[in-house]
Amino acid sequence: MLDDFFIRALVAGIGLAITVGPLGCFVIWRRMAYFGDTMAHSALLGVALSLLFDLNLMLSVFLVAAGVSLLLLLLHRRGALSTDALLGILSHSTLSIGLVLVAFMSWVRIDLIGFLFGDILAVSRADIDLVWGGGILVLFAIIYLWRPLLASTVNHELAEAEGLQPQRARLFFMLLMALVIAIAMKIVGILLITSLLIIPAATARRFASSPEIMAVLASLIGVLAVTGGLFGSLHFDTPSGPSIVVAALGLFVLSLIPFGRRAAGGAMTHPTSGGQH
Amino acid sequence: MSLIRPSDHKLSDQKPLVVLKNAGVRRNGRWLVRGVEFSIGRGEIVTLIGPNGSGKSTTAKAAIGVLKPDEGWVERQPGLKVGYVPQKLAIDWTLPLTVERLMTLTGPLKAGEIADALSATGISHLARAEVQHLSGGEFQRALLARAVARKPDLLVLDEPVQGVDFTGEIALYDLIKSIRNRTGCGILLISHDLHMVMAATDTVICLNSHVCCRGTPQAVSQSPEYLKLFGSRAAKTLAVYSHDHDHTHLPDGRVLHADGSITDHCHPDDGHHHGDRADEGGDLDHSHGPDCGCGHHSRLQGFDTKERDRA
Ligand SMILES: [Zn+2]
Ligand SMILES: [Zn+2]
Ligand SMILES: [Zn+2]
Numbered sequence: 329m330l331d332d333f334f335i336r337a338l339v340a341g342i343g344l345a346i347t348v349g350p351l352g353c354f355v356i357w358r359r360m361a362y363f364g365d366t367m368a369h370s371a372l373l374g375v376a377l378s379l380l381f382d383l384n385l386m387l388s389v390f391l392v393a394a395g396v397s398l399l400l401l402l403l404h405r406r407g408a409l410s411t412d413a414l415l416g417i418l419s420h421s422t423l424s425i426g427l428v429l430v431a432f433m434s435w436v437r438i439d440l441i442g443f444l445f446g447d448i449l450a451v452s453r454a455d456i457d458l459v460w461g462g463g464i465l466v467l468f469a470i471i472y473l474w475r476p477l478l479a480s481t482v483n484h485e486l487a488e489a490e491g492l493q494p495q496r497a498r499l500f501f502m503l504l505m506a507l508v509i510a511i512a513m514k515i516v517g518i519l520l521i522t523s524l525l526i527i528p529a530a531t532a533r534r535f536a537s538s539p540e541i542m543a544v545l546a547s548l549i550g551v552l553a554v555t556g557g558l559f560g561s562l563h564f565d566t567p568s569g570p571s572i573v574v575a576a577l578g579l580f581v582l583s584l585i586p587f588g589r590r591a592a593g594g595a596m597t598h599p600t601s602g603g604q605h
Numbered sequence: 606m607s608l609i610r611p612s613d614h615k616l617s618d619q620k621p622l623v624v625l626k627n628a629g630v631r632r633n634g635r636w637l638v639r640g641v642e643f644s645i646g647r648g649e650i651v652t653l654i655g656p657n658g659s660g661k662s663t664t665a666k667a668a669i670g671v672l673k674p675d676e677g678w679v680e681r682q683p684g685l686k687v688g689y690v691p692q693k694l695a696i697d698w699t700l701p702l703t704v705e706r707l708m709t710l711t712g713p714l715k716a717g718e719i720a721d722a723l724s725a726t727g728i729s730h731l732a733r734a735e736v737q738h739l740s741g742g743e744f745q746r747a748l749l750a751r752a753v754a755r756k757p758d759l760l761v762l763d764e765p766v767q768g769v770d771f772t773g774e775i776a777l778y779d780l781i782k783s784i785r786n787r788t789g790c791g792i793l794l795i796s797h798d799l800h801m802v803m804a805a806t807d808t809v810i811c812l813n814s815h816v817c818c819r820g821t822p823q824a825v826s827q828s829p830e831y832l833k834l835f836g837s838r839a840a841k842t843l844a845v846y847s848h849d850h851d852h853t854h855l856p857d858g859r860v861l862h863a864d865g866s867i868t869d870h871c872h873p874d875d876g877h878h879h880g881d882r883a884d885e886g887g888d889l890d891h892s893h894g895p896d897c898g899c900g901h902h903s904r905l906q907g908f909d910t911k912e913r914d915r916a
Contacts, residue, residue, distance in 0.1 A: 357700045479711045482696055489669045489689035489761070490711040529699075536701045 334562055337448035340459045341515050341554035341572070345528070347463035348508055349547025350470045352525035353532070353539065354501065357481045361526055362412075363400065366419035367502075368509050368521040370396040372426030375443055375513075379436050380429065386458060386510040393506035396422060401502070423518075446517035446569030448561060455514055462511045466504050470543075473497050478539055515554075517569035527576040528553060531583045553579055616682050621646045622759045622791045623668050623685065627677030630663050637663045639676065640815050643808065645759060645791040650782075652794045652802045652822075654846065655812035661795045662692055664812060665761050668793060688757030690748045692764050692795070696736055704739070704747045705732045708754050722754035726780060741768025745777065753784055760784070763795045771839075778803045778842045804844035811846075813854055822846045 355364050374389030381388075396418055404411050430438055442450055470477075479487035480494030487494040512521045528550035529542070536542030556579075557572030564571070616622070621644035629639035638660030645651050645668075653661045666672040667679055669687045696702060708719045723729045726746040731739065739747060745765055752760055762781065766774040782805040785792055796802055802809055802822045811817045822844035825831040832840050853861040861867050 357697050359697065475711070481700065482702070482707075482710060483691050483694050485666065485671045486689050486691050486694075487711060488671045489666075489687050490755070491687075492711055533699050533701065538701055538703065538706050542701055 333449055333451065334558070336453065336456055337451045337515070337558055337568065338555065340451045340456045341558055341568075342551050343456070343459040343463045344512050344515055345524070345550030345554045346547045347459075347466050348512065348525050349528060349532075349545075349550050350543035351466065351504060351508055352529035352550075353543045353546050354477060354481065355505075355522070355525050356529050356533075357539075361522055362415050362419075363397075364505060364522045364525055366400070366415045366422075367393045367397050367505055368518055369419045370422035370426075371509050371513055371518045371521075372443060373422045373429070374426075374510075375438075375518075376426045376429035376433070379433055379438065386513075389513060390506050390510040392422070393509045394503055397502040397506060401498075441567065442517070443513065444517050444519050444569075445567040446513075446515050446520065446572070448515070448558060448568040450514050459511050459515075462507055466507055469500060469504055473500055477501060515568060516572055517567070520569040520573050523573045523576065524550065524553075527573065527580050531576070531580045534583050549579055550576070616647075616684060616758055618647060620682060621649075622682055623793075624680045625664070625668060625674075625677070626680070628664070628667055628674040628679055629676035630660070630667055630672050631675040636814060638667075638812065638814055641667075641677070641810075641812070642816065643810055643819075645793055647758070647791055648785060648789045649808070650785060650792045650794060650803065650806045651808045651810065652796055652806040653810050653812055654796050654799055654802065655817070656799070657797070659813040660815075661812055662763055665763055665793055665795055669759070669761055682758070685759060686755065686757045688752030688755055688760045688790075690745075690752050690760075690762045690765055692767070694744075694748065698737055702736050703732070704728065704734055704736060704750075707736055707747060708751050710751060712755055714754055718754055718756075722750040725753065725784070726750040727776075742770070742773040742777075745769055746780075749777070749780070749784075753788075756788065757790055759791045759793065761793045764797055765794070767797065775839050775842045778805075781805075782842075799848075800846055801843045802846050804842055806844065809846045811848055811850075817852075817854075818849045820846065820849065 355361055370392050371389045374392035375385065377383065377392065378385045378388035400411075400414060400418060403414055427440075430440060439447060439450070441447070476487055476492040476494055476497035479490070479492050480497060484494050487497075508525075509518075509521055512524065516524045529546040531549045532542045532545035536545055553576035554572050555575075557575035558568060560566065560575060561568045561571035624644040625641050628641045630637045641660075641664050643651060653664060655661050663672060667674050668681075669689060670679070670681060704723070705719060708714055708722065719732075720729065723732055726749050728743060728746045728750060731743060731747070734743075736744060736747060745768065749762070749765060752762070760781075765781065766777050769777060781792065781794070781803065784790070785805065794803060794806070799811075804822060804824060806822050808819060809822055810819045823846070824844055825835060825840040828845060831845055835843060851863045855861055855867070859867050859869055
């Protein structure tokens with residue numbers, strides 16, 4: 329017999345996996361894994377602020393993650409620092425500020441491990457509503473933004489020249505990422521959100537012949553990983569987040585074995601610098 | 606040949622598609638390009654040439670609105686439909702993208718339109734191929750097919766023959782010309798070659814952070830030497846462009862003017878150019894003669910050694 333809490337976690341996890349599939353594809357196509365990680369790490373600052381000011385947890389996580397992504401865009405555009413350094417600074421400083429703030433608040437009892445690595449026990453009926461409600465919103469937005477997002481992934485200026493307003497699409501994409509981080513936090517945990525985004529998408533690449541198929545496959549593979557991971561978590565009494573990531577990794581490795589054609593995906597640049605004559 | 610309207614919407618036939626007036630783009634306190642003036646009309650081909658880093662791509666991006674000019678202005682006809690082939694296009698291996706899917710990247714197309722564009726560029730057989738597996742020439746054709754398939758009013762091609770061998774280059778130029786003839790679109794072409802341009806070019810604009818000279822190409826057939834060098838087929842497609850500069854770009858980036866003065870920058874209003882913008886024709890070049898007294902007929906040779914080395 330499965331317990332109620334487990335069913336709740338499963339329903340929420342499956343909703344989350346479906347949501348993050350297409351988003352995860354854009355994260356790897358646009359090489360934004362580190363960016364996503366930085367946004368996710370800032371979620372702990374959101375948790376701390378929510379406790380400090382008695383705000384809604386998901387709302388404050390969403391606002392902090394969105395704020396960090398906008399700050400990154402702004403700093404990057406001003407060319408203040410290289411993106412890499414910026415990400416490194418923001419990623420770990422927001423995480424640390426969050427941890428320090430939480431430590432100061434001795435009057436609240438907080439399950440830090442649950443926030444960092446996910447906790448299936450923490451999933452409530454309200455969380456399920458949020459995951460599915462937010463997830464449907466994210467999916468509709470992704471479908472609506474699909475063309476400008478995909479075109480600007482191939483080439484930003486091309487999308488701009490042909491009237492697709494890629495800047496606007498990118499802004500919305502950041503907000504969607506922040507939303508996904510807010511709803512994913514309880515299930516996979518702050519530290520592992522990006523792996524739920526990336527690993528199913530990377531696994532899907534091998535079997536996909538178009539961007540659209542890859543997005544759908546990433547969702548399905550995510551559902552498999554979440555289901556397998558949660559069962560494992562229940563069986564071995566391990567935290568839900570790492571168990572899901574291990575299951576996702578297992579699927580990724582499995583996908584490599586029968587088709588040994590191409591190992592890792594390096595970017596191919598076309599065309600190579602023009603021949604002089 | 607009758608001109609078919611490239612798109613359904615109505616654009617004025619009288620006005621140029623795009624006009625640049627004294628346009629300049631500045632980045633990090635440095636002018637990438639300055640004082641650029643030209644216009645492109647329907648069915649017209651304008652070729653931008655110049656060494657690497659001379660502001661050709663910047664100028665093209667300003668023309669299509671990807672970059673906003675920091676000086677002067679750019680006027681496009683409202684509703685102008687642009688087809689763009691950027692200079693650099695890196696598609697991450699993780700993105701599964703076939704040639705067919707590439708066609709509808711920025712807008713929906715009917716199956717027939719895709720098939721037409723692919724067959725016009727000679728890559729129908731590659732429709733199902735992943736773009737990451739194409740050769741340089743095939744990829745350029747796919748990009749061209751994509752830009753053409755959307756039936757643009759203005760086609761902007763940033764070094765469309767890069768990575769393509771000489772035969773492929775001739776074939777691509779023939780293709781671009783036939784696209785112009787068939788659709789009547791305007792074309793802004795960027796070339797990395799300083800001396801050979803498409804014969805169908807109406808105006809050549811030579812850039813090096815500003816307009817160094819401009820003019821029309823001369824048919825290769827008039828030059829037996831070139832004719833021998835390129836063969837008769839290439840001679841129909843390519844033409845020679847002779848530069849006519851009233852100043853020299855020094856290796857350190859400064860500019861030596863006709864009056865012997867040296868300045869950090871060079872643009873039409875700096876007062877070192879004789880007869881450029883003073884005669885309100887907007888024609889920036891002038892013809893040198895032995896008696897013109899400017900003493901630095903850089904022309905082909907001067908341009909070659911001084912500017913190619915820097916590139
Ligand atoms: Zn010059
Ligand atoms: Zn010149
Ligand atoms: Zn002179």
